[in-house]
Amino acid sequence: MASLRPLYPLYCPPTQFTPSSPPWIQTKAYPQPLFPISSAELQHSVQSQSPVAVSVSFNPSGNLDLPLYDDEDNAGKASPPMPPREGRYEVVIDNDIITRLDLSPFHSATGITSPMSVKPKEFLDRTIGFTINYKREDENDPRELSEFPDIRLWFVRLDAMYPWLPVLLDWRAGELARYAAMLVPHQMSMRMGVVFNPEALELFVVKKVFVVYSWLKEHDDESPMPRLKAKDMARMLGFGIGDDLFDLVDHHN
Structure with a gap:
């Protein structure tokens, strides 16, 4: 089965959105937040099938150089959000x-x-x-x-x-x-900011991966790495996408 796994695990109490994660989602609990949380940041929560309740968040600063899992000593060391790109x-x-x-x-x-x-x-x-x-x-x-x-x-x-x-x-x-907050159901939390419905966010991410990957492949002369770009987009929203998912798409194209 195609692999889809959340990145950047955080610890927090479970929200009212606590569906069971599908088997290809892997989570890992940490005793303290990996990133500081404010009302301007976005977070979504998932409940693992294991006895350990965990939350999953993306990095709002957009730092794509973070490892898959940080240890406790590195918790809270994420760089602050970056200003708008010049000339955008x-x-x-x-x-x-x-x-x-x-x-x-x-x-x-x-x-x-x-x-x-x-x-x-x-x-x-x-x-x-x-x-x-x-x-x-x-x-x-x-x-x-x-x-x-x-x-x-x-x-x-x-x-x-x-x-x-x-x-x-x-x-x-x-x-x-x-942009995701405009399209994905969520609730507001005074402590955590925007808390996504995890199933809705997961569906949004996977759908956009399918759309973006196919679109970039149509323009492969201008975008030579459509898989990488689609993976990076998913990672920004807290999900890791395995190559087997893209292999399935290519095989049944």
């Missing part, structure tokens, strides 16, 4: 654009006007980010942006039009994490 394509949206489900700011900022016209290399090099200038009706509204249904709907439409978009985002500045 910046998509600016506001209340009016969001209400009208208007994707033209994305088109004008990136030059992408059709899913068939995109050449990955340029966007993989520069990446894409979002500036959300959203004015709350109630200035005391404590909700995060990912909790507003109209903002989420705008991102749902964008993702439906360009399902491979996550691979082009500015991962190291947290754009992939925020």
Whole structure:
């Protein structure tokens, strides 16, 4: 069976989302958090089939150089989140654009006007980010942006039009994490920030791996390592993808 295993294990009490993990998910418990947690960071939890309850989190700083598992002595030594990549394509949206489900700011900022016209290399090099200038009706509204249904709907439409978009985002500045929060069911925690429904996040990650891998393979002249890029994207959201999954896709292409 294809292997899919969460990365960056953390310890925390189990949340209300505690389904059993499928057999190809492997987890490992740690006595203290590997990364400091704030309201701006995203985390999802899974319950192991073993007696040990564990949580799994991705690294919000986007540090792809972390080992698969850190030991206790290295806990809490993750580098802070990185600033937006210089020269990235910046998509600016506001209340009016969001209400009208208007994707033209994305088109004008990136030059992408059709899913068939995109050449990955340029966007993989520069990446894409979002500036959300959203004015709350109630200035005391404590909700995060990912909790507003109209903002989420705008991102749902964008993702439906360009399902491979996550691979082009500015991962190291947290754009992939925020994008996932717009599309994946989650709850807000004062202590942990955004807590994903683990099954929903797992399905989201696997679906995007399939989409991104196939899309990059169609442009293999510009993206010579589609497996690696798809794996890196999954790893940013806390999952390790085995080559056997890609072998199955290729064999039954």
